[in-house]
Amino acid sequence: MKVINCPLNGPRNAQEFICGGEVKLPPAPDTTGRGPDVRQWADYIFLEENLQGVVCEWWCHVASGYWFIAERDTASDTFLRSYTCQEWFGQAAPGDSAQ
Amino acid sequence: MPLGLLKYGFRNKYRGQRYFPAEAPLRPSYDVVIIGGGGHGLACAYYLARDWGITNVAVLEKGWLASGNTARNTTIIRSNYLTPEGALFYEESLELYRSLANELGVNLMYSERGHLTLAHTDAAIRTSRWRAEVNKHLGIDSELIGPDEIARLCPQLDLSDEVRYPILGALYHPPGAIARHDAVAWGYARGAMELGVEIHQQTEVTGIEVRNGRLAGLETNRGTVAAGKVLQAVAGMSSVVARMAGFKLPIRSIPLQACVSEPLKPFLDPIIVSGSLHAYISQSARGELVMGGSTDPYPLYSTRSTLDFTEGLMAHMLELFPFLGKASVMRQWAGIADMTPDFSPVMGLTPVKNYYVDAGWGTWGFKATPVSGKRMAETIATGEVPELLKPFELERFYRLQQVGERGAASVGH
Numbered sequence: 001m002k003v004i005n006c007p008l009n010g011p012r013n014a015q016e017f018i019c020g021g022e023v024k025l026p027p028a029p030d031t032t033g034r035g036p037d038v039r040q041w042a043d044y045i046f047l048e049e050n051l052q053g054v055v056c057e058w059w060c061h062v063a064s065g066y067w068f069i070a071e072r073d074t075a076s077d078t079f080l081r082s083y084t085c086q087e088w089f090g091q092a093a094p095g096d097s098a099q
Numbered sequence: 100m101p102l103g104l105l106k107y108g109f110r111n112k113y114r115g116q117r118y119f120p121a122e123a124p125l126r127p128s129y130d131v132v133i134i135g136g137g138g139h140g141l142a143c144a145y146y147l148a149r150d151w152g153i154t155n156v157a158v159l160e161k162g163w164l165a166s167g168n169t170a171r172n173t174t175i176i177r178s179n180y181l182t183p184e185g186a187l188f189y190e191e192s193l194e195l196y197r198s199l200a201n202e203l204g205v206n207l208m209y210s211e212r213g214h215l216t217l218a219h220t221d222a223a224i225r226t227s228r229w230r231a232e233v234n235k236h237l238g239i240d241s242e243l244i245g246p247d248e249i250a251r252l253c254p255q256l257d258l259s260d261e262v263r264y265p266i267l268g269a270l271y272h273p274p275g276a277i278a279r280h281d282a283v284a285w286g287y288a289r290g291a292m293e294l295g296v297e298i299h300q301q302t303e304v305t306g307i308e309v310r311n312g313r314l315a316g317l318e319t320n321r322g323t324v325a326a327g328k329v330l331q332a333v334a335g336m337s338s339v340v341a342r343m344a345g346f347k348l349p350i351r352s353i354p355l356q357a358c359v360s361e362p363l364k365p366f367l368d369p370i371i372v373s374g375s376l377h378a379y380i381s382q383s384a385r386g387e388l389v390m391g392g393s394t395d396p397y398p399l400y401s402t403r404s405t406l407d408f409t410e411g412l413m414a415h416m417l418e419l420f421p422f423l424g425k426a427s428v429m430r431q432w433a434g435i436a437d438m439t440p441d442f443s444p445v446m447g448l449t450p451v452k453n454y455y456v457d458a459g460w461g462t463w464g465f466k467a468t469p470v471s472g473k474r475m476a477e478t479i480a481t482g483e484v485p486e487l488l489k490p491f492e493l494e495r496f497y498r499l500q501q502v503g504e505r506g507a508a509s510v511g512h
């Protein structure tokens with residue numbers, strides 16, 4: 001059985017978690033007054049890196065409703081490391097590519 | 100050995116015949132190169148040659164012929180989708196399938212069984228009625244039926260109300276069918292080769308050269324190949340190959356697992372699907388029960404099998420057919436499904452000129468093999484996307500016009 005390390009609850013059975021998708025940074029808010037750039041938002045919402053290799057994703061421990069970020073390898077099906085949001089976003093400077 | 104037999108063996112009239120023509124050496128340039136030798140790539144190659152006279156075509160397959168999802172699917176063929184765009188598209192595929200065995204000269208074991216999507220909740224009954232009405236309006240044979248009619252079509256189902264999710268009704272689609280997946284791929288491959296198409300196995304595309312937004316050539320593990328036009332039809336590897344050409348897709352690669360039981364006497368005629376229970380089952384001509392459910396819980400490029408899957412599936416399967424508790428599971432496997440957010444495919448043009456995409460087939464693409472092959476061939480030959488494919492272009496995500504088929508495709512495939 002797969003075990004995922006939750007920063008709040010420790011190692012738990014994978015069935016207690018759901019995957020929330022790739023960590024991506026949203027487009028900058030519209031400051032032009034012309035409204036949001038639909039292409040940019042469609043990219044952000046629909047397009048995926050879908051990497052074969054190490055990815056960073058949102059995960060949620062459902063029982064406690066706790067969201068965090070996990071690094072895992074999509075080629076070997078191994079969970080590598082889990083971060084609290086504070087840890088993860090503390091690492092990346094605002095505006096950095098989140099991939 | 101009886102002499103008579105030897106005589107036959109040496110007579111020219113009875114010479115051994117190859118199923119496929121001999122493979123040709125890889126040439127440095129083709130009019131069209133198709134990346135991916137699964138059902139979709141092979142069908143496209145066949146129709147390029149048959150319908151458009153384009154025969155200077157190579158299909159490049161990194162492994163063995165049709166060893167991807169084409170070899171791993173549970174072969175459900177149907178057209179009772181929810182959106183008019185989807186239903187019309189899959190209906191054209193069914194029409195092509197019906198005459199395909201004759202056309203390709205291969206026994207596809209195409210078998211119309213009838214397809215039942217069970218409804219266990221009021222919400223599911225509503226969706227079934229909605230689908231039935233959309234289908235009927237488009238001339239597709241599809242109706243909502245009650246438990247009596249279900250019992251007539253499939254007396255083996257546990258229709259009692261002493262289960263967790265009693266069966267309230269079903270969407271019945273008489274043309275629902277199963278077929279032999281390998282035969283479909285081999286038939287298209289042989290048909291294409293007889294018309295002059297080359298198929299190169301063990302030939303992996305490792306890079307795509309793009310100059311000024313146009314396709315310039317391909318890198319493979321066997322050297323560079325130039326091509327006028329290229330189609331990628333690589334299912335689970337869609338994002339990986341598209342990235343070589345410099346663009347992203349609205350796709351997550353997620354394993355889909357399936358399994359078969361030991362062979363049993365034929366007893367199950369229709370294909371039974373339960374969306375609420377995440378389970379479906381049919382009986383193959385060999386007697387094996389072919390069973391599956393929804394995709395794995397997270398994206399992955401590994402085709403490992405899990406016990407979680409079989410346990411979860413069987414818990415529900417036994418609610419439908421309690422006597423299956425005595426049958427044993429014989430094989431289990433996975434394929435990497437290219438899942439889109441709206442459960443519809445991505446077909447047509449890409450941001451790269453002369454580079455085309457056929458992807459997003461997720462858990463539902465086997466049934467679309469003929470129509471996507473035919474219509475992608477038309478797209479490549481004419482450079483224009485046919486009306487039938489327009490709703491499925493990559494651009495739909497920028498127009499915010501998804502073709503929502505989740506309710507009709509997530510478990511039913």
Ligand SMILES: Cc1cc2nc3c(=O)[nH]c(=O)nc-3n(C[C@H](O)[C@H](O)[C@H](O)COP(=O)(O)OP(=O)(O)OC[C@H]3O[C@@H](n4cnc5c(N)ncnc54)[C@H](O)[C@@H]3O)c2cc1C
Nearest residue numbers: 135137138139161167168169172173175304434464465466
């Ligand atoms: C368990 C399971 C059950 C399913 N059940 C159904 C069903 O009941 N009904 C239904 O309609 N659909 C079903 N599907 C979906 C269906 O199998 C697929 O959508 C369909 O087979 C896709 O065909 P394809 O030709 O696009 O892909 P594939 O058959 O996967 O072919 C793609 C090929 O591309 C090759 N390739 C990848 N990368 C490269 C590269 N770089 N260079 C060269 N070649 C490359 C691969 O080796 C592969 O052979 C199921 C899928 C699975 C996994």
